[in-house]
Amino acid sequence: MPVYRAPRGTTDILPQEQAYWRYVEEKAASIGQLFGYERIDLPAFEEARLFSRSVGEGTDIVEKEMYVFDDRGGNRLALIPEGTASVCRAYVEHGLHNLPQPVKLFYLTSVFRYERPQAGRYRQHRQFGCEAVGDDDPALDAEVIDMAGQFFRSLGLSQLSLCLNSIGCRMCRPGYLEVLRGYYASHVSKLCTDCRARLVRNPLRLLDCKQPACQTIADSAPRSIEYLCQECAEHFTQLKAYLALLKLPFDINHRLVRGLDYYTRTVFEVQPQGEGSQSALGGGGRYDNLIEELGGRPTPAIGFAAGMERIVLNLQSQRVAVPPLARPLVFIAYVGDAAKNEAIRLGSRLRQSGIGIIAAGGRKSLKAQLRQANTVGVRHTLIIGEEEVSTGTVVVRDMTSARQRAVPIEGIPEALKQAPV
Numbered sequence: 330m331p332v333y334r335a336p337r338g339t340t341d342i343l344p345q346e347q348a349y350w351r352y353v354e355e356k357a358a359s360i361g362q363l364f365g366y367e368r369i370d371l372p373a374f375e376e377a378r379l380f381s382r383s384v385g386e387g388t389d390i391v392e393k394e395m396y397v398f399d400d401r402g403g404n405r406l407a408l409i410p411e412g413t414a415s416v417c418r419a420y421v422e423h424g425l426h427n428l429p430q431p432v433k434l435f436y437l438t439s440v441f442r443y444e445r446p447q448a449g450r451y452r453q454h455r456q457f458g459c460e461a462v463g464d465d466d467p468a469l470d471a472e473v474i475d476m477a478g479q480f481f482r483s484l485g486l487s488q489l490s491l492c493l494n495s496i497g498c499r500m501c502r503p504g505y506l507e508v509l510r511g512y513y514a515s516h517v518s519k520l521c522t523d524c525r526a527r528l529v530r531n532p533l534r535l536l537d538c539k540q541p542a543c544q545t546i547a548d549s550a551p552r553s554i555e556y557l558c559q560e561c562a563e564h565f566t567q568l569k570a571y572l573a574l575l576k577l578p579f580d581i582n583h584r585l586v587r588g589l590d591y592y593t594r595t596v597f598e599v600q601p602q603g604e605g606s607q608s609a610l611g612g613g614g615r616y617d618n619l620i621e622e623l624g625g626r627p628t629p630a631i632g633f634a635a636g637m638e639r640i641v642l643n644l645q646s647q648r649v650a651v652p653p654l655a656r657p658l659v660f661i662a663y664v665g666d667a668a669k670n671e672a673i674r675l676g677s678r679l680r681q682s683g684i685g686i687i688a689a690g691g692r693k694s695l696k697a698q699l700r701q702a703n704t705v706g707v708r709h710t711l712i713i714g715e716e717e718v719s720t721g722t723v724v725v726r727d728m729t730s731a732r733q734r735a736v737p738i739e740g741i742p743e744a745l746k747q748a749p750v
Contacts, residue, residue, distance in 0.1 A: 338443075338452025340638075349641045350455075352651040353484065354437055357457040360480040361435035364472070366459055369434045371415040377407040383414040383619055384589050394442040408441035411589070412458040413616065413632055414623075420462055421625035430463030431630075437637075449608075449639035457611075458634035465617060465629035467564050470595045471571035477599055477611060477633045478577060484640065485649040488602045489610070491577060494553065494585040495565040496533065498593050499618065501558035506532050508551045516546045536584045544584075552583035561594055568595060587612060591619040595631065601643060610643060611635030657685030659745060660702035660710045660728075664695050668713040675711070675723070675738065682742045702728060709745065 335341055342350055361368065377397050384390050396408040409415055416434055419425070425432045440456050459476060461469055474491065481489055497505055509532045517525060520535075524543050527534045536547045557565065572579055579597075587596045598612030613633025620628040644651065659679065663672040676686045687705055689698045695712070702710045712724040712733070723741055726733035736744045 336452075338446040340451055346641075348651050348654050349644055350637065351654060353457070353637050353640055353644075356480065356483050357435070357437060360476060360483060361459065363479075364433070364459075364476045366433040366435040366461075369416060369419060369436050371409065371412060371419070371436055371438050373439065374406045374408050375415055375418065377405045379414050379418055379623070380407055380410060382622060383417070383591050384411065390442060390589070394444050396441050396443060409438070410442050411440055412436050412438055412456055412634060413460060413589075413591070414619070416458075416460045416632075417462070417616075417620050417623055417625075417630070420628075421620060421623055426463070426626060426628065431461045431469065432463055433459070433461050435459045449636065449642045451638060455637040456634050457637060458613075458632060460630060460632035462620070462630040463628055465564075465615075467568040467595075468571055470568050470615060470631055471575060471577075473613065473631050473633055474572065474597055475575050475577060477597075477613070477635070480635070481599060481610060481640075484644060486610070486640075486643055486647060488647075490600050490602045491579040492582040492585050492598045492600060492612075493569075493572075493579045494582055494596050495557060495561060495568075495594050496553045496586055496592060496596055496614075497557050497561050501556055501561055502533075502553075502593075505551070505553050505556035508556060509533070509535065512551055513546070519543075519546060531590070533586050533590075536586050547584050550584070553586075554581070554583065564594055587614055591616040591622075593617045597633070599635075608639070610639055655685070656706065657687045658708040659684060659686050660698075660705065660707040661686060661688045662695060662698035662702065662710055662712045663689060664712075664714040665718075667718045668715065671713050671718055671738075672711075675713070675741065679742060679745070684742060684745055699726075711741065 358368070377395070380395060381391050390410050395410050398406055400406055416436065420432065436458050438456055439453055441453050443452055444450070446452060459473065461473055478491065496502065510528065513520070513528050513532065513535055517528065519542055520528065521538065521540045521543055524535050524538050535543070536550060538544065538547065554565065585596055585598060586592070592614040594615045594617065596612070596614035598609045600609045611633055613631065615629070615631040617629040620630065661672045661676050663669045672688060676688045679686050687707060689701065699710060708728055710726040710728055712726060717723055721738050722735045723738050724733050725736050725744060
């Protein structure tokens with residue numbers, strides 16, 4: 330028989346690992362509520378052209394990483410590689426422009442990218458994202474950045490740095506790209522194959538290359554913030570002033586452009602100190618033209634997203650203690666068929682009373698059942714044997730002290746609720 334394994338680039342999140350994931354999800358929902366964001370759940374796949382139009386045909390995501398397929402109706406679909414485009418599609422489709430602006434939405438979703446698996450980055454990974462749609466005020470940019478920072482701090486993560494840049498708009502970016510092309514024209518022979526193609530099709534992506542030789546060239550490249558139009562420059566100046574007001578330190582990183590074509594003006598990342606962009610916990614930026622490109626009216630917007638696998642890795646490496654998941658505190662053991670029937674009835678009654686139960690199964694000895702109760706870590710074990718069936722009682726055993734007492738079966742729910750835990 331073949332041995333089946335999870336596909337490369339995917340992973341099982343086993344029960345003993347779930348506490349980290351539930352912890353991150355609960356903190357994500359809590360920070361969303363704190364900042365006035367409402368949850369939206371997105372489909373796992375969309376029309377493929379949604380991403381080629383929004384993310385950009387010259388990006389690695391569209392050219393190399395999307396999972397694209399035709400369904401039986403002949404529709405060209407893609408597993409979603411990121412969440413922002415889907416949120417914008419939903420904003421347009423459902424007429425959310427009619428609501429008070431900005432519309433603030435957050436999501437927890439799986440995204441899919443065919444890339445080289447590495448620690449904290451899989452081909453299927455979970456993402457927490459927030460989008461604020463309908464306002465171009467740089468104060469909103471500062472609020473979103475503050476939200477990202479508060480989210481990571483609420484998890485207990487420390488030693489993080491904020492990287493910031495502005496990549497301009499439709500008015501000023503073309504001029505900057507011409508300057509960038511001119512700079513790279515004298516370095517073509519040293520560029521990787523991908524960057525040679527980017528120089529023609531999408532020069533902004535040159536700054537995002539992860540190849541060491543290309544990074545060295547990018548370090549000395551012209552800086553986008555030096556070619557901003559007056560409006561973009563004022564927007565960036567105001568943003569920096571708001572971040573100072575919030576006492577949020579940041580570093581200007583002129584190579585920070587993010588990997589998606591829809592970004593305008595503000596882009597930012599939160600990184601573990603000293604580890605660089607490839608280890609970023611999350612990031613985002615402004616995308617003021619995206620909704621218009623998807624068929625909506627001109628609508629400014631900003632958002633950020635964080636990869637949950639990488640967050641969990643950092644929680645573990647920083648040894649952040651997370652609360653354990655709630656587990657049943659009571660085990661029911663029995664001896665004999667009549668006692669088994671009584672245990673089944675009692676277990677159902679207790680669960681209906683809101684008391685979590687783990688019930689023994691099979692025909693294990695009482696000693697083996699008590700070993701199982703110790704292994705699963707319950708506080709109390711209820712023991713039913715022939716004598717208990719005949720007297721209508723249950724033995725309640727404290728698994729910490731080993732003390733036990735007989736309690737009438739009708740009084741078990743109240744006795745457990747009053748018992749110390």
